[in-house]
Amino acid sequence: MVHLKKISHDNWMECLALDVHDWQKQFVNPNIFSLAEAYVHSDANREDAEKYYRCIPFAIYCNDKMVGFTLITYEKECDFDDTPGYEIYRLMIAKDYQGKGIGKETIKRIMEYIKTFPYGEAEYIYASWHPENKASERLCLGSGFEIVGKDADDGAIRARLSIRRIPER
Numbered sequence: 001m002v003h004l005k006k007i008s009h010d011n012w013m014e015c016l017a018l019d020v021h022d023w024q025k026q027f028v029n030p031n032i033f034s035l036a037e038a039y040v041h042s043d044a045n046r047e048d049a050e051k052y053y054r055c056i057p058f059a060i061y062c063n064d065k066m067v068g069f070t071l072i073t074y075e076k077e078c079d080f081d082d083t084p085g086y087e088i089y090r091l092m093i094a095k096d097y098q099g100k101g102i103g104k105e106t107i108k109r110i111m112e113y114i115k116t117f118p119y120g121e122a123e124y125i126y127a128s129w130h131p132e133n134k135a136s137e138r139l140c141l142g143s144g145f146e147i148v149g150k151d152a153d154d155g156a157i158r159a160r161l162s163i164r165r166i167p168e169r
């Protein structure tokens with residue numbers, strides 16, 4: 001049973017100890033970097049958060065064991081199409097827990113959370129990955145994301161998934 005828990009006083013240190021395989025370090029920043037970024041773009045620094053993007057950091061648990069970390073962002077004007085959007089900005093499953101379907105379940109939990117529209121309405125969830133990151137590619141395409149282009153700066157593959165709300169009749 002995979003679930004997300006907000007990073008808090010109780011679990012932030014445990015999150016710093018989670019690590020990926022050495023060969024995967026080119027694909028994802030260390031969690032300590034992500035938590036620093038989340039602080040700068042959090043409600044604690046509202047001006048920066050509103051000007052650039054908001055960060056929502058979560059630990060990923062499988063039953064009661066912390067097995068990963070994700071950073072979700074919300075931007076009023078996404079780089080890709082200048083509309084409001086959420087992004088799975090960072091995602092890592094600790095090396096001993098990879099390849100067991102936890103990444104896939106995590107994407108479902110992230111989608112459930114984003115569909116509560118915690119920072120505002122949006123049409124899409126975005127994700128991006130290094131072109132050689134086959135695990136991310138399979139994970140995202142298998143979860144319904146469609147490729148929409150490449151990042152002009154670093155060549156990352158960009159993808160999105162529609163979360164458009166169907167108006168009630």
Ligand SMILES: CC(C)(COP(=O)(O)OP(=O)(O)OC[C@H]1O[C@@H](n2cnc3c(N)ncnc32)[C@H](O)[C@@H]1OP(=O)(O)O)[C@@H](O)C(=O)NCCC(=O)NCCS
Binds near residue numbers: 092
């Ligand atoms: C990418 C990552 C989050 C996937 O999490 P996971 O729990 O291992 O993924 P799952 O077990 O749910 O598998 C999801 C899909 O990826 C595939 N996959 C997993 N590891 C893979 C690998 N090393 N190479 C190729 N495909 C792989 C699985 O086969 C599955 O695809 P399928 O459903 O078509 O069979 C994890 O590998 C990770 O943390 N990698 C290092 C950090 C990283 O790259 N983060 C993403 C940055 S964009």
